[in-house]
Amino acid sequence: MTNKYNLYDLGWNERLEKEFEQYRNFYSVGRIAVEYKNLYKVYSEQGNILASVSGKMINSASGRQDYPAVGDWVILDKIKENDDRTIIHEILSRKSKFSRKIAGRTFEEQIIATNVDIAFLCMSLNNNFNLRRLERYITMAWDSGSKPVILLTKADLCDDIEEKLKQVREISFGIDVHFISCIHKLGITHINEYINKGITLAFLGSSGVGKSTIINELLGENRQVTKEVSNIGEKGKHTTTNRELMLLPNGGVVIDTPGMRELHVLDVSDSIETAFEDIEELSLQCKFSDCTHTTEPKCAVINAINNGILSKERYESYMKLKKEAEYTERKLNRKAAMEYKNYVKKLSKSLR
Ligand SMILES: Nc1nc2c(ncn2[C@@H]2O[C@H](COP(=O)(O)OP(=O)(O)OP(=O)(O)O)[C@@H](O)[C@H]2O)c(=O)[nH]1
Numbered sequence: 056m057t058n059k060y061n062l063y064d065l066g067w068n069e070r071l072e073k074e075f076e077q078y079r080n081f082y083s084v085g086r087i088a089v090e091y092k093n094l095y096k097v098y099s100e101q102g103n104i105l106a107s108v109s110g111k112m113i114n115s116a117s118g119r120q121d122y123p124a125v126g127d128w129v130i131l132d133k134i135k136e137n138d139d140r141t142i143i144h145e146i147l148s149r150k151s152k153f154s155r156k157i158a159g160r161t162f163e164e165q166i167i168a169t170n171v172d173i174a175f176l177c178m179s180l181n182n183n184f185n186l187r188r189l190e191r192y193i194t195m196a197w198d199s200g201s202k203p204v205i206l207l208t209k210a211d212l213c214d215d216i217e218e219k220l221k222q223v224r225e226i227s228f229g230i231d232v233h234f235i236s237c238i239h240k241l242g243i244t245h246i247n248e249y250i251n252k253g254i255t256l257a258f259l260g261s262s263g264v265g266k267s268t269i270i271n272e273l274l275g276e277n278r279q280v281t282k283e284v285s286n287i288g289e290k291g292k293h294t295t296t297n298r299e300l301m302l303l304p305n306g307g308v309v310i311d312t313p314g315m316r317e318l319h320v321l322d323v324s325d326s327i328e329t330a331f332e333d334i335e336e337l338s339l340q341c342k343f344s345d346c347t348h349t350t351e352p353k354c355a356v357i358n359a360i361n362n363g364i365l366s367k368e369r370y371e372s373y374m375k376l377k378k379e380a381e382y383t384e385r386k387l388n389r390k391a392a393m394e395y396k397n398y399v400k401k402l403s404k405s406l407r
C-alpha cells in the first residue's frame with residue numbers, strides 16, 4: 056500500500072469522529088475515491104486499498120442509494136499491514152449527495168457523489184451562457200445539500216461581463232458569483248478563498264466550459280491527470296481517465312467523477328421553490344391560494360410577467376421544472392418519498 060492519508064486532510068471532522076466511535080476498536084475507516092464495477096478504491100490512514108461491500112450490505116440494500124459512492128466515508132474490516140483488499144460494512148451518514156433518478160420500472164436513485172461541501176457551478180461567458188441551464192444547476196446544487204457558488208468562466212472571451220453578471224445575479228439569490236479567466240490567470244484567487252483543509256469541492260457544468268483547466272490550475276505542481284489502465288471495470292474498456300477524488304496542495308479535496316460533471320436535473324419540487332424564491336413570493340399574492348399561474352384571474356405571477364417584472368423564460372422554466380417534479384414524485388415509491396421528505400426538511404433547516 057502507498058500514500059497513507061491523514062483523515063482530516065481527506066475531509067474528516069468531529070461529526071464523523073463521533074459516529075465512528077462505536078466502530079473504532081474493531082474496524083478501520085476510509086473515504087471512497089473511485090468507484091469501479093462492484094469494487095471501490097478507498098483512501099485511508101493505512102493507504103489506498105481496494106474494497107467490496109459485505110454480503111450483509113448487499114442483502115439489506117433496498118436500492119442503489121444504499122451502496123457506497125465516491126465521497127462516502129465507509130467502515131472497513133480492520134486494515135493490516137500489506138492488505139490490498141478489504142470489505143465495506145457500513146456507510147457513515149452523508150452530509151450531502153448528488154444523485155439522479157434512473158427511469159425504470161420505478162424511479163431508482165443513483166448516487167454520483169456524496170459529502171461535497173461546495174459545488175462550483177461553471178458556465179462560460181461565451182456561447183455556453185444560458186440562464187435557464189444555470190437555474191437547473193442551482194436547483195440541483197440545493198437538492199444535493201451542498202453550497203453552490205457560480206463561476207462564470209472564459210471571461211477573456213466576453214465583452215459585456217457586467218451585463219452578464221447582472222443577469223446571473225437576478226436568478227441566483229444569495230449565491231456568490233465570480234467571473235474568471237484561466238487564460239489571463241484572472242479570478243482563480245476567488246476559488247482559493249473557499250478552499251480549506253478538508254473542504255470537499257466539485258465542479259459542475261457543460262463539457263468544454265473549462266472545469267479541467269481550473270482543476271489543473273488548483274493542482275499546480277501536483278498536477279495529476281491520470282490515464283489509468285483499468286481492466287477492473289466493464290469489459291472491453293481499456294483506458295479510462297480517472298480523475299477521482301484528489302487532494303489539492305492548499306488543502307481541499309476535489310471530487311471529479313465523469314458523472315459529476317454534467318448531471319441532469321433533479322426532480323424535486325421543494326428545492327425548486329428555493330431556487331425560484333421570487334416566483335414563490337409573488338404567488339403568495341395570487342387571488343387563489345391554489346393558483347396554478349396559468350388562467351386564473353388576479354394571478355400575481357402572470358401580472359408580473361405582463362408588467363415586465365418577471366421574464367417569460369424564467370416563468371416557463373419554473374413551470375417546466377414543477378411539472379417534471381410532480382411527475383417524478385408520482386413515480387417514487389412510498390419509502391423513497393418518505394426519505395425524500397425528511398431529507399428536504401433537514402435541508403431546508405440547514406439552509407436557514
Ligand atoms: N479563452 C479561454 N479558454 C479557456 C479558458 N479555460 C479553459 N479554456 C479552454 O476551453 C477548452 C475546454 O476546457 P476544459 O478545461 O477541458 O473543459 P471541461 O469543462 O473540463 O470539459 P469536459 O472535460 O468535457 O467536461 C480548452 O481548450 C481550454 O484551453 C479560459 O479561461 N479562457
Ligand SMILES: [Zn+2]
Pocket residue numbers: 338341342346347348349351353354355356357
Ligand atoms: Zn397565480
